[in-house]
Amino acid sequence: MEKKRIQILDTTLRDGEQVPGCKLNTKEKVRIAKKLDSLGVDVIEAGFPTSSPGDYKSVQEICKSISHTTVICALSRAVEKDIEVAGSALKYAKRPRIHTGIGTSNCHIRYKFNSTPEKIIERAIYAVKYAKRFVEDVEFYAEDAGRTENEFLAKVCENVIKNGATVINIPDTTGYCLPEEYGNKIRFLKENVKGIHKIILSTHCHNDLGLATANSLSGIMSGAEQVECTMNGIGERAGNTSLEEIVMIIKQNSHLNLFTNINTKLISSTSTLVSECTGMKVQANKAIVGINAFSHSSGIHQDGVIKKRETYESINPEDVGIDQSSIILTARSGRAALAYRYNKLGYLLNKHSLDLVYSIFLKYADEKKEISDMELKIILKKANLNNNKNKVLHINTNNSSIRINVV
Missing domain, CATH: 3.20.20.70 (Aldolase class I)
Structure with missing residues (x-):
């Protein structure tokens, strides 16, 4: 038709x-x-x-x-x-x-x-x-x-x-x-x-x-x-x-x-x-154009989107002119999201390093609404991992499994 x-x-x-x-x-x-x-x-x-x-x-x-x-x-x-x-x-x-x-x-x-x-x-x-x-x-x-x-x-x-x-x-x-x-x-x-x-x-x-x-x-x-x-x-x-x-x-x-x-x-x-x-602000949860329309803070959702965007997004952000989805780190975020964000910064964490960083991350996340890239680097420093950029081993799943098509 x-x-x-x-x-x-x-x-x-x-x-x-x-x-x-x-x-x-x-x-x-x-x-x-x-x-x-x-x-x-x-x-x-x-x-x-x-x-x-x-x-x-x-x-x-x-x-x-x-x-x-x-x-x-x-x-x-x-x-x-x-x-x-x-x-x-x-x-x-x-x-x-x-x-x-x-x-x-x-x-x-x-x-x-x-x-x-x-x-x-x-x-x-x-x-x-x-x-x-x-x-x-x-x-x-x-x-x-x-x-x-x-x-x-x-x-x-x-x-x-x-x-x-x-x-x-x-x-x-x-x-x-x-x-x-x-x-x-x-x-x-x-x-x-x-x-x-x-x-x-x-x-x-x-x-x-x-x-x-x-x-x-x-x-x-x-x-x-x-x-x-x-x-x-x-x-x-x-x-x-x-x-x-x-x-x-x-x-x-x-x-x-x-x-x-x-x-x-x-x-x-x-x-x-x-x-x-x-001067009319767009509400954060407004469909399509709200700042949260392509943002994910729940660990379950983040893990799904990192593995395959369509798991929790019915629209490709590219289709409406948005560069990428956002993985927002909060107290509800899981290890996959934390590893993904560190990967974006150039740090590839093995399982042991990720577990260590995650325990410190949770303490920060319980006190803040959202964890920034700067705070992620501070957390690495506290874990004595900040000097290992691009040298830390992958987590057990390969790098492709924690990538997300956000461009």
Whole structure:
């Protein structure tokens, strides 16, 4: 079966920047946009131009800076002024897209808009038709689609398709859906909306219940062709679908028959850039890009990884641009890990020497969170082995058995 390409819309510069405490200036946004372009994202949602003069300028400068085939997208509400400003900000884009829409759930219709379903459909149609005056590529978002009744959502989708929408975004705005529920919603639309085959159906999931990536995966397995996500999963409240997670899930699971155009070897450096510019630190145990994602401190795990990396790693760190796995020496580390770290320093310990060093090591490790290379040399000195570099015998297992492919 031929593999299906999943498009990646990165909204780090729009939804991602909505994190409290995160503020990017134009120079930083352009820098990140260029990196996202190199990463291979299909669409960069560059901002919400009508929100501020600074955001308008940033979108405009990003359009000037990206000469690749990447689509540059600007957000707007279903309001004429928003759409006009978005169109103006995108005038230098090689491939512009306006992303406009309105809330469709009963909660939004009643409390946010004090409106009726019929009037919401009218506004949705008008917004798409108006956006078409400025660009050919118009994405429509049905805000709070996760809590919208499927029949009404299908009716909205069918009407905006008739009036020129090229992409339809189905946001789980509050992170409300379970994966099966969200997948069923996408499947319902694919099976019940006239003209749905003419457009790209997109997922946009939030992480309020920790299900953003799972919901996005369920969505694309049910027929969606685009995932909207952010680097490091940053975004409103608990964040958005994490780009690195959804991309690597697709890459590692070939049986899904899906692929993206992302150059995964640039994931780590892109994550670092976004973290530095936004000031949003990546949690240590964050999947794929956290500092602990390829670190091992348990003796059992270390022994397994040293013998064969795949024993405890489903992803090769090289694939995401990380040079090597880390064997972290702690009180939970065993002899194999200690021998491995000494080997990296040029010391090959025989069994007797390793036993002697290990007993001293444990005393140090019980007092410290982690043992450094400098402390390993101090331990050798205490064991009177520090002058035997490259002269100490191997441990009983040969050197190849304690090597690990970490490059």
